[in-house]
Amino acid sequence: MRIAGNTVIRRYMHNLERNMGRKNVEENRLYSxxxxxxxxxxxxxxxxxxxxxxxxxxxxxxxxxxxxxxxxYEAAESSxxxxxxxxxxxxxxxxxxxxxxxxxxxxxIIAESIEQFAEEMVQLMNIVVADRRIFGGVHxxxxxxxxxxxxxGKIAYYHGIPLNQFQDPSLFPxxxxxxxxIGIGLNQNTPDGR
Numbered sequence: 704m705r706i707a708g709n710t711v712i713r714r715y716m717h718n719l720e721r722n723m724g725r726k727n728v729e730e731n732r733l734y735s736x737x738x739x740x741x742x743x744x745x746x747x748x749x750x751x752x753x754x755x756x757x758x759x760x761x762x763x764x765x766x767x768x769x770x771x772x773x774x775x776y777e778a779a780e781s782s783x784x785x786x787x788x789x790x791x792x793x794x795x796x797x798x799x800x801x802x803x804x805x806x807x808x809x810x811x812i813i814a815e816s817i818e819q820f821a822e823e824m825v826q827l828m829n830i831v832v833a834d835r836r837i838f839g840g841v842h843x844x845x846x847x848x849x850x851x852x853x854x855x856g857k858i859a860y861y862h863g864i865p866l867n868q869f870q871d872p873s874l875f876p877x878x879x880x881x882x883x884x885i886g887i888g889l890n891q892n893t894p895d896g897r
Contacts, residue, residue: 771833775832782837786827789827797813800813825849829847829848
């Protein structure tokens, strides 16, 4: 049986184009790292891949939120420990100054050191971590604590309100509950419905 040259050439070209197309598809898979480029190529695998990608995104989001919350709480703990140490130093200075054996110059030195301790505590309480003033309550746009001169000496303020104005800390403005959402979908039900 005799085969015409055109038939051989046509068959050869057909196989060549088919193989080049397959090569192109495999190269695209290799370079992109994906088994398919369109969901229509394999809808079942595409749906499965989307679920996996969504789960990976959620886990990365949870991890990022947990890292941020951990950073906030570590900074808060560090600041509170430093403030506690400062308060202990202030207490010791006050005890030392309360004795009648301290002269006027020593009393002035003790007063200046207490003022410096107060300034240091204000700086620690106004710390910003992860774009959040961790001791600023629910109001985050301005510094929470300030020390300013008043009619009878220096006065400490919390969001512009003298600290000694309220006996109950929960009555201070901006002192409502502040939550950190770590993104895992948990809700906390409190007795007052918040």
